[in-house]
Amino acid sequence: MMQTTTTREEQIKAYAKELGFDLVGIAEAIPSIFQQQYRDWLEKGYAGQMEYLARNLERRLNPQELLPNARSLIVVAMNYYADTEEGPGTPPVRPNHAIFARYARGDDYHDVITKRLYQLLEYIKKRIDPNAAGRVYVDAGPLLEREVAQRAGLGWFGKNTMLINSRRGSYFFLGALVTDLDLEPDRPAQGHCGRCKRCIEACPTGALIAPYQLDARRCISYLTIELKEAIPVELRPALSANGNRIFGCDICQEVCPFNQKFSVPTTEPAFQPREITRNSRLVNLLQLSEPEFREKFRKSPVKRAKRRGLLRNVATALAYSDDPEAEAALQNAAEHDPDPLVREHAAWALDTLRKRKTTSSSP
Incomplete structure (x- = not known):
């Protein structure tokens, strides 16, 4: 044998x-x-x-x-x-709820x-x-x-x-x-997208400036996670206009045919979504204190943005919300949040929200 x-x-x-x-x-x-x-x-x-x-x-x-x-x-x-x-694929739009990138849930x-x-x-x-x-x-x-x-x-x-x-x-x-082990390497992977350009066409900020080229400065993932300062005003509407993506973005993956056809659920318990990343109203997230943020996002990728970054993003997304509690939540944050970055974005969102209401109510 x-x-x-x-x-x-x-x-x-x-x-x-x-x-x-x-x-x-x-x-x-x-x-x-x-x-x-x-x-x-x-x-x-x-x-x-x-x-x-x-x-x-x-x-x-x-x-x-x-x-x-x-x-x-x-x-x-x-x-x-x-x-x-x-x-x-692309999540259904829930105007008053947050969407976290799938990797961070x-x-x-x-x-x-x-x-x-x-x-x-x-x-x-x-x-x-x-x-x-x-x-x-x-x-x-x-x-x-x-x-x-x-x-x-x-x-x-x-x-x-x-x-x-x-x-x-x-x-x-x-x-x-x-x-330092000398191991036999595998063959490099081969494949291509063909004529498909769904990701480039779907990117709401034009971050995919050409096939295989990303300008991170325009990417929602960069803006909501890596950027530590104020989000450029001209890019702020993209956060809420595309489903309230307040931490990261998956649009270029969600429209990809390979994901739509071949994605299978993970069997890893650690990557199952938490309740707060799966089902959170924006107005509730805007009220998180520092201790609450640390407790809710302990051992989570979301902690990278810190409280100030996450609430900056949440306030920005609320500018286009139809939640009846949005205006009061934004006013409270604009006046009382301890972080000036959050206050500035809340004030901008409050002004934007009120202008939208005025425009929509005009004859």
Whole structure:
């Protein structure tokens, strides 16, 4: 009877699947082939205030700089699409309720994936090579995750700049374990969007300035999460006109045919939506105190925006609400909120709301 031999790569991938990763692949630790494109993107200012994207540039563009003798990257993906009433497409408009980006409705993916990648590293040391070294990256270090994921066979680049898996869509998180093990790399993923331009046409702020090019300064996700200052006045209506997206945005993913056809609900309990991210009225969120915010969004990606950022977004969205309590809530925030950023956006929203009411009541 012949015995089958399991390779190191197969052992690693099998254990990664046991840890709950939906996709796993291996890429060689080599310099990025998109170095010039990335530098050009930064030089054009498309990163906005995300200055961290320009720090440690040489390390970011070359995984070999991240770990002594780095040879391979074990790249993983976890599905975060939760089975909700809206399905994988565009959510129904609920004028008085908040919409959180799908990735932010459950627990913080950084914590979930980081812990499991360290478990994978421990497995490698125990079962593969006791002298193996590794370093974990989960969207919090100088690594171009989407590029290495493409080279590891997990997906290809869509016109919305997302990584798309032909059988899974794009609703998944990425993480990587940089290691000094010399592993056999997988074939890079191949695929394309064809003539489809749904994402570009659907983006309400024109952030997708061309296929495969994003001006983050106009992206609702950037405006509601990464931007720490006032939202440009000309872009504020986009938050409420497209379903009150007060933390992140999924429009370019929701219209994607690959997501509409292939998305399946995640089996990961940590990524199931919390009640507050699934069913919250805007006026109630605007009343959150600092202690309440910390308690409600403990271990949540939403904490990145902090209270001031989230309530800034909520106030902005209320400018176009038909909630009978919106005007009183905005006036209270404009006069009494402890944060000047929230007060300014609440005052703007209150003025906008009153002007809309006046216009609609005019003969």
